[in-house]
Amino acid sequence: MKFAFFPGCVSRGGAPELYQSTIAVAEKIGIELEEIEGWSCTGAGALQESNPLLGDTLNARNFALAQRMGLPIMTICSTCQGVMAQAKVKLEDEEYRAQINEILATEGLEYTGGIQVKHMLWVMVEDIGLDKIKSLAVRSLEGVFLAPFYGCYIVRPSAALEYDEHPQRKVALELVIEALGANAVDNDGKTRCCGFPILTINEKNSLAMVAKHTGEAQDLGADAMVTP
Amino acid sequence: MQANVSVRRFNPDEESPKSYDQEYQVQVDDNFTVLDTLIKVREEIDGSLALRCSCRASICGSCAVRVNGHAVLACKARVSEHLSEEGSIRVEPSGNQPVIKDLVVDLNPFWDKIRAVEPYMQPSLPEPEAEYLAPNEVMLHLVDVMGCIMCGACYSDCTVLEVDKNFLGPAALAKAYRFVADTRDVEDDKRLRMYNEYGGMWDCTRCGECVTACPKGVAPMERIMAMREKAIEANTPTGSYDGAAYGYRHSLVFEDLVSHSGRLNETMLLVKTVGMFNLPKLIAMIPIAMNAAFRRKMPPMFHPTIPGVGQVRRIAARINASKREAAK
Numbered sequence: 378m379k380f381a382f383f384p385g386c387v388s389r390g391g392a393p394e395l396y397q398s399t400i401a402v403a404e405k406i407g408i409e410l411e412e413i414e415g416w417s418c419t420g421a422g423a424l425q426e427s428n429p430l431l432g433d434t435l436n437a438r439n440f441a442l443a444q445r446m447g448l449p450i451m452t453i454c455s456t457c458q459g460v461m462a463q464a465k466v467k468l469e470d471e472e473y474r475a476q477i478n479e480i481l482a483t484e485g486l487e488y489t490g491g492i493q494v495k496h497m498l499w500v501m502v503e504d505i506g507l508d509k510i511k512s513l514a515v516r517s518l519e520g521v522f523l524a525p526f527y528g529c530y531i532v533r534p535s536a537a538l539e540y541d542e543h544p545q546r547k548v549a550l551e552l553v554i555e556a557l558g559a560n561a562v563d564n565d566g567k568t569r570c571c572g573f574p575i576l577t578i579n580e581k582n583s584l585a586m587v588a589k590h591t592g593e594a595q596d597l598g599a600d601a602m603v604t605p
Numbered sequence: 606m607q608a609n610v611s612v613r614r615f616n617p618d619e620e621s622p623k624s625y626d627q628e629y630q631v632q633v634d635d636n637f638t639v640l641d642t643l644i645k646v647r648e649e650i651d652g653s654l655a656l657r658c659s660c661r662a663s664i665c666g667s668c669a670v671r672v673n674g675h676a677v678l679a680c681k682a683r684v685s686e687h688l689s690e691e692g693s694i695r696v697e698p699s700g701n702q703p704v705i706k707d708l709v710v711d712l713n714p715f716w717d718k719i720r721a722v723e724p725y726m727q728p729s730l731p732e733p734e735a736e737y738l739a740p741n742e743v744m745l746h747l748v749d750v751m752g753c754i755m756c757g758a759c760y761s762d763c764t765v766l767e768v769d770k771n772f773l774g775p776a777a778l779a780k781a782y783r784f785v786a787d788t789r790d791v792e793d794d795k796r797l798r799m800y801n802e803y804g805g806m807w808d809c810t811r812c813g814e815c816v817t818a819c820p821k822g823v824a825p826m827e828r829i830m831a832m833r834e835k836a837i838e839a840n841t842p843t844g845s846y847d848g849a850a851y852g853y854r855h856s857l858v859f860e861d862l863v864s865h866s867g868r869l870n871e872t873m874l875l876v877k878t879v880g881m882f883n884l885p886k887l888i889a890m891i892p893i894a895m896n897a898a899f900r901r902k903m904p905p906m907f908h909p910t911i912p913g914v915g916q917v918r919r920i921a922a923r924i925n926a927s928k929r930e931a932a933k
Contacts, residue, residue, distance in 0.1 A: 386869035390904035391897065415913030417867040422811055424863055426833045427856040431864070431924050435917065480923055484916040533813035565674065570764040570812035577855050577878045578807050578848040585768035586810070 378504055380451035380495075381443035382410035383461075386418050388453060399453050399497065406505050406513055408497075410451065413442050419460040422530070423574065430477075436464035437477045440494075441486040449493035451500055455605055458496040459530025462537040465494060496531060498605040502549045507556040518559035524594035524602045525550035525567050531605055532568045550603060562599040566590035606692070608633045608684055610642060612654065613697040615704050624704070626695075627651075633684050639696065640668055640679035643708070655707040663820055666756030670708050671697040676758035676818040699761035701770075715757050718773045722781040722800070727792040737789045750783045750828060752821040759815035759825050771804040775815035775825030778806055782828035785835060797832065797841040806832050807852040838932075854878045864921035867911035871904040 388396040403410050416439055418424070420432035439461070443450045452458040468474045469490060478487050495503075501510055527550060531538065540546050551561040572586030594602050608631050615624040629646050637645075640658055647654045658668040661680045668679040672687050673695050687694050702710035728737050759775035766772050773781075781800055784790045800806045806829045815825040835841075836849075837856060843849035858877040862870050879886040897903040911917070 387871065387904075390869070390871045390908070391902050393902065415867075415911055415916070417911060417917050418863045418869045420863065421859070421869070423856055423859045426830055427837045427860050428924065428928075429834065430928075431860065431921055434920055434924060435863070438916065438920065480920055483923065484920065486916075529812040529814075533817050535817065569767075570810050570814070572764075572768075572810055574811045575765075575808065575848075577851045577875065579769075582765060582769045582808065583810075586764060589768065 378407060378500070379409040379411065379448055380500070381446045381448040382412045383416055383439065383443075383450050383452050383457060383494075384412065385452065385454040385457040386421075395453060403497075406501070406510060408451070408500060408505070411446060411448065413439065413446065413450070415442060419457050419464070421456050422460055425460075432460075433464050433467055433473075434477050434480050436461055437468055437474070437481060437488040438484075438486055440465070440468070440492040441481055441488040443492060444489060445486075449495060452494060452496050453605075455496070455528030455531035458494065458605075459528075459533075459538065461494045462539075463534070465492060466537045496605055498531075498549050498553065499543070499546060502545060502552055503543060507552055510553065511556045514557050518554075518557045521559040522562050522598055522600045523554050523559045524562040524564050524597065524599035525554060526564075526571070526590060526594070526602050526604050527568050528604055529568075529570050550605060554603060562594060562597050564590070564593050564597055564599075566593050606633060606635070606685075607631070608642060608688060609691070609693040610646065611693065611695045612643075612646070612707070613695075614654075614707050615698075616653075617706055635685055637684045638680050639670070639672055639677065639682045639684055639687070639694070642684050642694075643679060643696065655705075655709045657709055664754060666754035669699050669756040669758040669761060671700055671761060676700065676761035678756060678758065678820045681820050699757055701761055701763060701766040701774075702757065710757075712757060714770070715755075715760050715774070715776070718777040719755070719780055721773060722777050722784075723792075723796070724777075724780045724784070726784065726787070726790050728789050729791045739787060739789050743786065743788050747783060747786055749822045749824065750779055750786070753779060753783075753819075753823045754821055756820065758818040758820060759823070762814040762818045764812045764814055765808055765810050769804075769808065772808045773800075773804050775809075775819075775829070776823075778809070778832070779823050779825035779828045781806075782832050785832055786828075793835070794839070794841060797836045797839065798844055800832060801836060801841060801844050801846060801849040803846040803848065805846070805849070806836070807846065807849045851878055854880070860921075864918060865910075866908070867914045867917040868908070870906075870908060872906050 384396050417435050419436055425432040474490060481487055554561040566589060569590060570586055572583035576583040610629045610631055611626050613624055614627045616622055629650055631642055631645055633642050640661060643656055659665040663678050663681045669676055670679050672682055676699060684694060698704050698708045699710050705711050753776060763774055766774055781796060785793055785796050809826060809829045811826060813826055837853055843853060855878045858874055862873055894903060
């Protein structure tokens, strides 16, 4: 199983543990990763606020690069996954895609539509399979209580994220948690917002949001929270 | 089929009123909506259940409730689609609003916020001899926004309202956009300045709950983002709310950094958003930076550009040049 690997800016910046653990785990569970050479930031929704066309073009460029490799894209970040999924939907419009391809053509690139963008969490559940994951686990997590927290962009909008075709995505984190022997701690906040996008805008609200969810998980007896 | 319906009850007339969950076993048909089910409960099992409803056809906006934790129109949601494997469904009043009784909430805060955005046309004067004209494409664009039925489902599920009741909320801001985007309304500058204030468009966290909750395709979050884009483009003054100023800078700096190196430099994003000479804020961030550095999670200040960065720079330059042309 081979994927065009899209690490995303933060896994190469403030969350290096994400990148390192991805490489280590992918090897163990049989995912071959070829990093997209020259991948750029997706815009994370923030760039799209001031320049949506640039955001869509950058993502079309990422898709074009992956298509050149002949591989589907694998993401490891909820935000990258969501932003790319939404860009993909917009780029299914032939007229819009043609407009963007006009810009990409000046760089010798073309996106023909239909790219597959899958988060590693979904690859684990849908492609590798929970039985295989279970069999590869070396140390059981029995007795460990883990609260899932998905991240807005891997949950909404559900249509762009193909939840209708893959309904098990709604509980993918819980499935993996349980496959590894741990207890999934159901919590009201699991599909809500951590407040990160407004950290610099309204720090009080942002921290109140994340505190609400970490607090809830703690109150429910979780040893840790797990995000995709 | 049998549905086990759990309803959050609250009776203000009790001596020490407290909310509690009451379970009802209801026989429902395959095509029953949640509203059909609740009405059946009220008529055949428990006449004391209080709820709002009217048209039963998803147009009056009266019956917004939370089903399994998410806001829906009770008359639109099919029970069969929301039952768990064990045949259970949970119904609660709309979120973020004070509960009057059972599933009936106080909508006054919601209406106050709608009124606060000046939800009426402010056209140019003097009035024309005939009607005010609006281009067809403008009105087509606004069809979905104008479809808002004021049900409050978006308001119920807004994650910012959970922590800050001062936020205007998705419905009010979508309504605000309806007028900003209508070319017959000429008070764009005044409006955008108003919505730049605390509680306005910059307090949205971009979580998408409102887009999911809306039964009419209004997509409030997308309208808020469109207004942000407009305000940035028009360089509308940010007024007294620092958050708006940071919001502008965050977006523009993000674009700048990615256009230049192809990847986001998180440290520079933070520094440039708060302002390179904003000493109090920068000094306040030192403990966080130290903590991050200690845990080896400090993003590098200067990081290498991506292979093919020239492509990104040229693409960005091309797009921005066309934007400038179009603006002329």
